[in-house]
Amino acid sequence: MSKIYVLDTNVLLQDPYSIFSFEDNEVVIPAVVLEEVDSKKRYMDEIGRNARQVSRLIDNLRQTGKLHEKIPLENGGVMRIELNHRSFHQLQDIFVEKTNDNRILAVAKNLSLEEETKENGRLVILVSKDALVRVKADAIGLNSEDFLSDRVIENDAIYTGYAELFVAVEVLNQFYEKGEIPISLFSTYSFYPNQFLVLKDAMGSSQSALGMVDSKRQKIKKLVFDHDHIWGIRSRNVQQTMAIELLLRKDLPLVTLIGKAGTGKTLLALAAGLMQTEDYGEYKKLLVARPIVPVGKDLGFLPGEKEEKLRPWMQPIYDNLEYLFNVKKPGELDAILAGMGSIEVEALTYIRGRSIPEQFIIIDEAQNLTKHEVKTILTRVGEKSKIVLMGDPEQIDHPYLDAYNNGLTYVVERFKDQSISGHVKLFKGERSGLAQLAADLL
The missing domain is CATH 2.30.130 (Archaeosine Trna-guanine Transglycosylase; Chain: A, domain 4)
Structure with missing residues (x-):
C-alpha cells in the first residue's frame, strides 16, 4: 500500500530533488513550506541556491497539471501542494503558538486523521531534518522520519x-x-x-x-617516501606516515584527510605544501582556504580591508604557520609571508569562477561544505595542481549537514575507487594529552 509523505521545509532546502526520492508514494508539500522556501530564495548562500532550485522544479511540474491536484512524477509517485487540512483545532491545546513548524505538524496530523477514517487509509509520515519536529510529531502520535536519501x-x-x-x-x-x-x-x-x-x-x-x-x-x-620529517615536522604515528606519503605523491592530485581535532591534519598539509612549493619548486603557489562558518553566534561584520576581515577566520591557519616558521615576535609572520609571496590564504567565498593551475591547494574544515560546494571547488583545480581536503565530520557547524551527508564524506566515498586519489583517517591526537582526552570524552 502506498504512503503519504509530508515534507518539511528543511528537507527541500537540503536537497531540492528530494521530491523524487519517495518512489511510487504520494509527496505532500504544505503551503506554509512554500512560504518558507520563498523567504529563503534571496539568500546568496547554499540555502538560497537550493530555495531557488526548488522554486524552479515546482514551477516545471506546474506545466504538467495543477499543483493542488496530484501531479505524476517520473519515479511513479505523485506530488501535490496541500492547501487544506490547515486547521489547528487538534493541536491548539498542545502547541499554543502557531509557528511554521506547528502549522506543518497540523497539516500532517489532519491528513493522518482523515486517512484513519477511510477503509484503506494510507500511512502518513512527516519527513523532517529537524529532530525537535520529529519529537513533536511523536508526541502527538504522528509517524515521522529523518530524510536519509542524501546520506553518503x-x-x-x-x-x-x-x-x-x-x-x-x-x-x-x-x-x-x-x-x-x-x-x-x-x-x-x-x-x-x-x-x-x-x-x-x-x-x-x-x-x-x-x-x-x-x-x-x-x-x-x-611507500615511495620514507621521510623522517617534512619542514621539521616528524610523523608521530603510522597514520601520519600514511598522510605524509599521500601529501608528497605527485601522482595523487586529490588527497582527503579525516581526523579529530589535534591529529595533525592541517600542520602536515601545510608542511608538505611548503616543502614542495618553497624547497622543490613543484608548485607555483600554496593556496590555503576554509569555509566561513562561525562556531556559535556570529560576530557580524568585521572592519578593515579584505585581509583584515579574513584574519579572524583564518587564524587557525596562521597559528600553524607560526609554528612551522618558528615565529617568536608579533608581526614576524606577516613579514615572512610578504617576503615569500607564494603563500595565499583565502576564503572559499571567492573561489567560484577561478581556475587554479600549478598550485598546492589546502581546503581546511571541508566537513562544513555541501556536496554542491565541494563540487564547485574540485572543478576549479587546474593542470599540475594538487588539492587536499581535510576536516572532522564530527565537528559540523552547518545547520543542514551531518557526519553522513557533508561534502568531505561525499568526496571520500565517491573517490575511493579512483586511482588519482588517496585517503587516510587519523585517529590519534598529537596536539596534547588534554586535547586528545577532550576529543574522546567530549
Whole structure:
C-alpha cells in the first residue's frame, strides 16, 4: 500500500530533488513550506541556491497539471501542494503558538486523521531534518522520519584508507626483499587503489610492514617516501606516515584527510605544501582556504580591508604557520609571508569562477561544505595542481549537514575507487594529552 509523505521545509532546502526520492508514494508539500522556501530564495548562500532550485522544479511540474491536484512524477509517485487540512483545532491545546513548524505538524496530523477514517487509509509520515519536529510529531502520535536519501554512508563505517592484514612470515620477508608483493596472494580480500595495508605476522611476532596498493590494484608496494620529517615536522604515528606519503605523491592530485581535532591534519598539509612549493619548486603557489562558518553566534561584520576581515577566520591557519616558521615576535609572520609571496590564504567565498593551475591547494574544515560546494571547488583545480581536503565530520557547524551527508564524506566515498586519489583517517591526537582526552570524552 502506498504512503503519504509530508515534507518539511528543511528537507527541500537540503536537497531540492528530494521530491523524487519517495518512489511510487504520494509527496505532500504544505503551503506554509512554500512560504518558507520563498523567504529563503534571496539568500546568496547554499540555502538560497537550493530555495531557488526548488522554486524552479515546482514551477516545471506546474506545466504538467495543477499543483493542488496530484501531479505524476517520473519515479511513479505523485506530488501535490496541500492547501487544506490547515486547521489547528487538534493541536491548539498542545502547541499554543502557531509557528511554521506547528502549522506543518497540523497539516500532517489532519491528513493522518482523515486517512484513519477511510477503509484503506494510507500511512502518513512527516519527513523532517529537524529532530525537535520529529519529537513533536511523536508526541502527538504522528509517524515521522529523518530524510536519509542524501546520506553518503548509512552508518559510521566511513572509508579509513587503510586495513590490517595478518600474513605469513615468508610474505613479510618477500615484501622486505623485493619491495613489493602481488595482490593475488590475497584473493579473498577486496582493495581500493592507493589503500594502505599494515602487514602483521600471523604467528604473533612483532614483525610488521607498511605497504600501499598500487593504482592498478595489482601489487602491494613499499611507500615511495620514507621521510623522517617534512619542514621539521616528524610523523608521530603510522597514520601520519600514511598522510605524509599521500601529501608528497605527485601522482595523487586529490588527497582527503579525516581526523579529530589535534591529529595533525592541517600542520602536515601545510608542511608538505611548503616543502614542495618553497624547497622543490613543484608548485607555483600554496593556496590555503576554509569555509566561513562561525562556531556559535556570529560576530557580524568585521572592519578593515579584505585581509583584515579574513584574519579572524583564518587564524587557525596562521597559528600553524607560526609554528612551522618558528615565529617568536608579533608581526614576524606577516613579514615572512610578504617576503615569500607564494603563500595565499583565502576564503572559499571567492573561489567560484577561478581556475587554479600549478598550485598546492589546502581546503581546511571541508566537513562544513555541501556536496554542491565541494563540487564547485574540485572543478576549479587546474593542470599540475594538487588539492587536499581535510576536516572532522564530527565537528559540523552547518545547520543542514551531518557526519553522513557533508561534502568531505561525499568526496571520500565517491573517490575511493579512483586511482588519482588517496585517503587516510587519523585517529590519534598529537596536539596534547588534554586535547586528545577532550576529543574522546567530549
